[in-house]
Amino acid sequence: MLHPVVLSGGSGSRLWPLSRENQPKQFLSLIGDRSLFQETVLRACALPDTGAPVTVCADGHRFMVGEQLQGIGVASGGILLEPTARNTAPAIALAAEHLLARDPEAVMLVLPADHLIEDETAFRAAVGRAAALADQGWLVTFGIQPDYPETGYGYIARGEALGDGGYRVARFVEKPALATAQAYLAEGTYAWNSGMFLFRAARYLEELARWAPAIRAAAGAAYARARTDLDFIRVEAEAFAASPSDSIDYAVMEKTERAAVVPVSCGWSDIGSWSSLWSVAQRDDDGNRYEGDVISLDTRDSLVRASERRLIATIGVEDLVIVDTPDATLVARKDRVQDVKAIVDKLKKAGRQEHLFHRKVYRPWGYYDSIDVGARFQVKRIVVKPGAALSLQKHAHRAEHWIVVSGVAEVTCDERVFDLHENQSTYIPLGSVHRLRNRGSEPVELIEVQSGGYLGEDDIVRLDDAYGRS
Secondary structure, eight states: OEEEEEEEOOOOGGGTTTOBTTBOGGGSOSSSSSOHHHHHHHHHHTSSSBOOOEEEEEGGGHHHHHHHHHHTTOOOSOEEEESSOOOHHHHHHHHHHHHHTTOTTOEEEEEETTOEESOHHHHHHHHHHHHHHHHTTOEEEEEEOOSSOOSSSOEEEEEEEOSSSOEEEEEEEOSOOHHHHHHHHHHSOEEEEEEEEEEEHHHHHHHHHHHOHHHHHHHHHHHHTOEEETTEEEOOHHHHHTSOOOOHIIIIITTOTTEEEEEEOSOEEOOOSHHHHHHHSOOOTTSOEEESSEEEESOBSOEEEOOTTOOEEEESOBSEEEEEETTEEEEEEGGGGGGHHHHHHHHHHTTOSTTTOOSEEEETTEEEEEEEEOSSEEEEEEEEOTTOBOOEEEOSSEEEEEEEEESOEEEEETTEEEEEOTTOEEEEOTTOOEEEEOOSSSOEEEEEEEEESOOOTTOOEEEEOTTOOO
């Protein structure tokens, strides 16, 4: 059976300010109504004779993965949590261990969560060709047929033919200079390295043990000591941290004698920048892609994305990317958007938060939106899903006022448990043990006013939590 493995790590910093560390690009709806992660899962699950998808993700994204799978009605084959980032070779090893424990003949289709594929028929045919090679013991990668000399991708040179549509890998090539990329395109035997793979789980672990034994040992030990936490699988952190950090390309594919490539032209993009998103999006007659409330005059070849509650107007501009969010706005030339990562690095060095969180932050119980913040106060709009509850907690540095806007909130404050209805309010003193719960069938919306000397999210001591958070 074919088992999709979706790698959902990474922060997507080149799509800042929309992509943030707590909500990276794979979980955003960039093209259409579904996220890139959801589209990847659905595309994989549409393949014949396919098992439930296995996801490997960061601990901080676990609830987002679970909710997005529920949102498209797909049962999970396992959500493996990486306690620390160690690149793709160890992540795939964890998935291989997990699959072999359930299916000794498991075949893995490894897919990054943040790629776009427009021609699913061509993709499906390529998977069929790759599966035939995997049955013969090959470790198969998918090479995207290039249609222009891209310098931002690695390339794969194909060697001898291995049957219907597959080739032995002659060599992998790092991101080339423009002249070299032009020569590759003219030669016709090079493909872009897509980062997608198909092989038997046991074969991958065999090759990993040969070429990167430290990774194989660490991943095996980490999975052997894994524990189940709600719907998630927590591998042992210390064992996994002992693994070298390396990609599957460097650790295995560039060393094994059994690397194969299946070329495919399927409308693929890794959505690696705002300019690449513009290139694959539907545009108007002037080459513009508008999202949200946008009014333009004499604007050409631009991407303009407005936030939910603000108008953007453009006059006499071209080749721009303008992306507005409630707390940050990006304006850049399309040919400079690769430098967005440098802005994110500046934010990190300055100790700022705009690369980490949106103003609206999603939690397993719902979300909060930081409406206003000052030296000793913060105002949040909080929405709690039906049947959900915040943790039983206390704060060392702040007090809180809660005003219910809609719904009925059950409030615990020290020894008291009582209901708050629409237009009612309560006060949570500093140090009080408290909880907010929604026992109803409709969302509870409230305004929270925090006051105190420190208002950071780490000023929370959780005493009880339904979602296993400490």
